[in-house]
Amino acid sequence: MTLTIDHVTKRFGTTVALDELTFDVPRGRIFGFLGANGAGKTTTMRVCLGILRADAGEVRWDGTLTTELPRHTWGYLPEERGLYPRMAVLDQLVYFASLYGQPPETARREARHWLARFRIPEYADRRAEELSKGNQQKVQFIAAILHGPDVLLMDEPFTGLDPVNLALLREAFVELRDQGRTILFSTHQMEAAEALCESVAIVDRGRLVAGGTLAELKRTSGARTVRLGVQGETMPAWLGALPGVLAMRPGAGFAEVEIAAGVEPRDVLALVVARGASVTRFEVAEPSLEAIFIERVGRPADDVATLATGAAGDDDAADDDGTGLDRRVIEGAA
């Protein structure tokens, strides 16, 4: 049983948001859907849910077109968080679950369980507007899973969470997976994806650029990661300007440096030594998901500047096609 995204194409006016996008999500897996802002992640989820109609291609769950499946098959956490501000938390959780066909009493019991699980049972009768953003996000997560959907589509679920809540949410992901739920979540936070996912799909401008299990991707990647310690400097700025260095991030007393395919780690070491730096640590590591992303996409996932040029798959790119409708719009909603 898989979720199959099969050659899905979606255009907004002249902008191609999804371009023959194809990948499979195996049942009972946590699947990372990676891409920069505007790569087509939200559009893909909306096509899966039937909110948008694909111009071409199909999305199937266990062989059945998703547009034929009942709505309670899906649990959706949208990227844009929102609740009824003046409605009590428990009431709105029951309300959303009722729309998915769950009896109110069952929904109430389950909601209380999850509120306790997320350490906010005392907020059950509070208005949503009285909660912090992080707690509102947890409530919205509960709203997405309360009716026990087979497939969970989570759009940037970890954005804005503090480390404690992040850990709680990750635990919930694993628990739901162990119950047999299939979880597809989008993110541009590579660390989160690397920590949770068995498989990923990397999209760029509406096209699939890489997909498969993490192990496969790392094995086939030409990207390399070098952990480099330099005396007196944890993150020397000049390191990023060296030839062959794609990106770097801070580690515990060292810099983790992503180097381009074809560049040997020893060449980087030679350049560092030639610069007169005193090297305290040098270690060649498995490529990170971020390195793989950069290798395949050509830029980091959070590189907003690149998007400003108007990527073809940019959900946020305004493109008037002459109808008067801004193509940031999602048209063709069913």
Next chain:
Amino acid sequence: MTRRDPLLPNAGIVARREYRDRVRSPLFVASTFILMALALGVALAPIAIRYLDRQTVDTIVVISSDEDLALRTIAVADSIMNQPPPGADPSTWARPYAIERGTDGSAAQAALASGRIDGVISLERNPDGGLAVEYLTYGPADTVRLTNAGFTSMSVGILDWTSSLPPGSQLGQFQTPEFTTRSLSGPTEGGQAVDAVQVASRSFLGTVFIILMFITILIYGMWVATGVATEKSSRVMELMISAASPRQLLLGKVAGIGGAGLTQYAAIAIPAVLVLAFQEPIAGAILGSAGAGLPTGGLTVGLLVAYGAFFLMGFALFAFVYAAVGSFVSRPDDLQTLSLPLSLIAMAGYFSALLVLLDGGGWLARLASFVPPLSPFAMLARLMVSNVQPWEVVLSVAILLASIVLVALFAIRVYATGVLLYGQRPGLRAFIAAGRKG
């Protein structure tokens, strides 16, 4: 094959939430009590006016150089102008006019100008023996007084003529005739013409009903638009649109808010209707006489049902458009500008109804009673004050219902697109494009 999204139970669940959300809000409760008090005030106003009016007596002075003619005129005017309404208790009923003899025309005019008296009937005999009667008022005279003065003039003329009959002619005592008016195109009830007093009552009630319908449709319509815009701006719509279909969401919202509106309407109308229904005994208790002729005497169950039905249909028609408009704005603040054209359309309906109420309306008003969105206003007004054939009502309702279905289908398409549309300036072109493409 596509996903089956039956209207129920989701539309019902959405409607229930919308209904509860509205009726539990402090603003709703406060506005209901205020409007209820206003409605009771309107219902009781005619009795209050009558009560206050009872305390004042209008003085009419009769001037004539012919003493006999003057006395005869006073007797006739008194019998006509001080005729008790049907059912009045003669022991408690007070005469509204004092008819007095005056001798000096100039003094009478000065008294009229100073407000000490309210009218002067001046009679002189012409050289040919006929009578010249003048009714003098300081400001514009009201219709009732003019009619009474004219009727008095005619009666005095007849009396004068009979007094010139040859001696020995046998004449009975002068009997003041009953005086009613009737319009051939006036309203009917059960196929029977409604009497003139009730026509006047219905004209008053029609104005109240049309104003009430106009205000409530605009207010409740804005509730719908604001509800949609708020869901969109708070981003809760992102969750809703995956949990329920646009059709379920839109119909549920319109039904829920419409239900809240009806609840408020019932809370306002039921006490007011009870006062109107028992107006006669209330008037009897306060005024000491039956309240015949009260301006709300023409109210019937049929008219109340007609009001309820046309209000519901009018609300549904406007509410779907308001919902579509609400789905197209990114912030509730933008609604004021975008809802202005809708308010203007409702005003057109309101004015077409006033046209009917003023003079029964010509062909234009008749046409308006078949053309949505004017028809809920215009047809209700026609039912109040003119003779409407059953086929006309059926045709008007059928066109209105068909329009509601078409508008709802269009609104659902706009809504489905609009609720996910952010960050652009909404315009008519985009609105129509969204409805076309869905």
